[in-house]
Amino acid sequence: MADPKEAIKEKSMNLQKDMLAKQFHDLGKAKELGKKVVYTFVPGNLTELILSFDMLPVYPEINALQSGMRKKSGSYIKDAEKMGYSEDVCTYVKCDIGMMLNGNIGPTGEKLPSPDLLLLSYTGCFTFLKWFENLERLYPGVPVAMLHTPYQEDGKITQDQIDYMVKQLKEDVIPKMEKVSGKKYDQTRLSKMMENSVKAEDLLVKVLESAKNVPSPIDAYFAGVYYIGPIFTAFRGTEAAVEYYTELWNEVQERMRLGLGPVTPEGEIKEQKFRLVVEGPPNWTNFREFWKIFYDMGAVIVASSYTKVGGVYDLGFRHDPKEPLESLSKYCMGVYTNMNLPQRVGLLEKYVKEYKADGFLINSIKSCNSFSAGQLMIMREIEQRTGVPVGFIESDLVDPRYFSYANIKNRLESYFQMLGQRKIILKQEGVLA
Numbered sequence: 001m002a003d004p005k006e007a008i009k010e011k012s013m014n015l016q017k018d019m020l021a022k023q024f025h026d027l028g029k030a031k032e033l034g035k036k037v038v039y040t041f042v043p044g045n046l047t048e049l050i051l052s053f054d055m056l057p058v059y060p061e062i063n064a065l066q067s068g069m070r071k072k073s074g075s076y077i078k079d080a081e082k083m084g085y086s087e088d089v090c091t092y093v094k095c096d097i098g099m100m101l102n103g104n105i106g107p108t109g110e111k112l113p114s115p116d117l118l119l120l121s122y123t124g125c126f127t128f129l130k131w132f133e134n135l136e137r138l139y140p141g142v143p144v145a146m147l148h149t150p151y152q153e154d155g156k157i158t159q160d161q162i163d164y165m166v167k168q169l170k171e172d173v174i175p176k177m178e179k180v181s182g183k184k185y186d187q188t189r190l191s192k193m194m195e196n197s198v199k200a201e202d203l204l205v206k207v208l209e210s211a212k213n214v215p216s217p218i219d220a221y222f223a224g225v226y227y228i229g230p231i232f233t234a235f236r237g238t239e240a241a242v243e244y245y246t247e248l249w250n251e252v253q254e255r256m257r258l259g260l261g262p263v264t265p266e267g268e269i270k271e272q273k274f275r276l277v278v279e280g281p282p283n284w285t286n287f288r289e290f291w292k293i294f295y296d297m298g299a300v301i302v303a304s305s306y307t308k309v310g311g312v313y314d315l316g317f318r319h320d321p322k323e324p325l326e327s328l329s330k331y332c333m334g335v336y337t338n339m340n341l342p343q344r345v346g347l348l349e350k351y352v353k354e355y356k357a358d359g360f361l362i363n364s365i366k367s368c369n370s371f372s373a374g375q376l377m378i379m380r381e382i383e384q385r386t387g388v389p390v391g392f393i394e395s396d397l398v399d400p401r402y403f404s405y406a407n408i409k410n411r412l413e414s415y416f417q418m419l420g421q422r423k424i425i426l427k428q429e430g431v432l433a
């Protein structure tokens, strides 16, 4: 099991910790300060738009994952199940409902304010619809704005789809935001924020692509979930996010210059034996133990799909200050959860090849149909197209009943043994140096 001692942190991690503490503190005082609060989702979020009305966003998935990391999700889920939510319901939903039933206390111990607006900008996952139907019942009278995002069924975003989304923004979402906030829509302000978004997005892509180096200076899954934090949540479009990504990129460049590997909670990985691409979200209830299995075996994740749920920026998308509403629409449609299965396979194949991965691993999440549907097909396709060994483990996001440490460790150890054997054979055949 993981060493309980204090995790080693870089300056950028502390910067992010301060940003989050301020965010939750501001939320704690929102009602007192007369700030309006918008509950919304991470994939395909409209953060700049919310911030341009001086409203504060709350992301229920982030609260759920924080509850998971703080070992509170198990009892929240049980409370939601006692209320009638079945075992099959996404545990993010049950954790969120359970947190509400227990006083809606956020990760810093401060009570989260109730929403003034429920903004359902869902992408790819129909659970989001049901989730907010429940919140609507739990917060009666709170207005709901819904942004329907067309799924990328044919693997492309058409002008008709963009127009459809812009129309919804102009005719439903923005008027509701104006009414709730008491402010007029200010496109100049929104565009200005998007200039900051672009700067942060450019820097995030540089950080993620640094994993193409051998050795990789980052872990693009376990550390990657911290790297995406500010840009996927309340900070995209802010100066604070640009400052965070500038600091992070400086740290990564320094590690590359020194030939150093990723920083784990127990220090730098000395020997990088295996480079992996991972599909699926991580487990949050046992996050450190889970990561430790990998770094103890010298395995570094060089690319992951989970770090694309809030935007596949490495495929070139950037928010566009010149066309803010159009670019928000393209952004919502382009996130990983809204991509069809052939697109996902194509992206993962590209990662395995471009990041010179030794293996491809799926962490199949019991709760999340949006990710888990099609994973066996994805696995088979990646194996055929790239020839790398594929592995499969199962866990859950925030339900501790579905994280079996011994089972996962056994499976991973067998998988790493197989990767090790393959490397020996490839070396003997002269394929590997």
Ligand code: SF4
Residues within 6 Å of the ligand: 061, 090, 091, 092, 093, 125, 126, 127, 128, 337, 367, 368, 369, 370, 371, 397
């Ligand atoms: S099913 Fe997956 S994508 Fe949908 S809300 Fe739950 S965790 Fe999110």
